[in-house]
Amino acid sequence: MFSCHKAVKKNLQVSLQDSPGLVLQSTMETSTDPKSPAVLERQLLILELLSQHPEGLVFSKMRETLGLPKATLHRLLSGLLHAGCLETDPPPSEGDEGSSARRIYWLGPRIGRLLGAAASPNRLATLSQGILRELAEQFHETAFLSMLRGTKIESIMMMTPPRDWYGYVNPGHLMPPHAAASAKAILAFQPDELVRQICTEPLPALTPRTLTSLDALRAELEKVRRTGIAWCMEEIDRGLIAVAAPVPLAQVGVILSVSLVGPTDRMKHSDKAAMTQALKTAASRLATLYAGQLSSEVS
16 A cells, blocks of 8 residues: 555566666656656656665666666656655755766655555554553553544544543544644644644634644644654643654654553653653554554555
């Protein structure tokens, strides 16, 4: 599900594995029309190639591997960069093609969002059950997994200790994006344009502690990026505190978070250092687990 062109990718992988130095010659007709199927096919080849190299590839290596003329590859890369499908370092500037051979390209945020949109919430939820159960049992609080789906953030799996069998965030529950710890842990790693799209002012005050301005929310998200942890201190319901960690996925970015939530009178007496470290460890384990699953699905 995470390959936009599985047949091309499979052939490309076989070619590279069997003959590392092989140059892939295109059999498609030459065309400069951006709407041409030949152009789209070549752009897909570029995306498939870069999907195998999360660290990026230099222009010269892509040209050698794909067997495309320099000018053609420049045009294809320019279109993908403009569409947000690629990123590059150093950034291109007019008239600097002489340094292009050393420029590194990798998949951009738009591709990451497309890959994330293709993820199956049910499959991810199933894979998370064991780790969520461990968190719930360790801290005797509700543990849950949340996911960014389009412009909504929702809970997709929940595990509760026996004493709280009813839980707090049943699967399918939409999380207030400007208040929930689970949502902040995800939004902190999204483009500002998407944050503004999701969190439109005026932001509703759910409790006296809710952040109600985008500036205040941006400051909070910066703190999340710095610490790797998000908090909800009675910002949705009085008497409830939640803490969350982002789950980064290779090639996709952060579209998931793992959280703990419980009553204030219990959470405020918990070992916060142990809780935040356990969430970060759980997030890392989930990321590894999902990466293994996704790799098997596209191989």
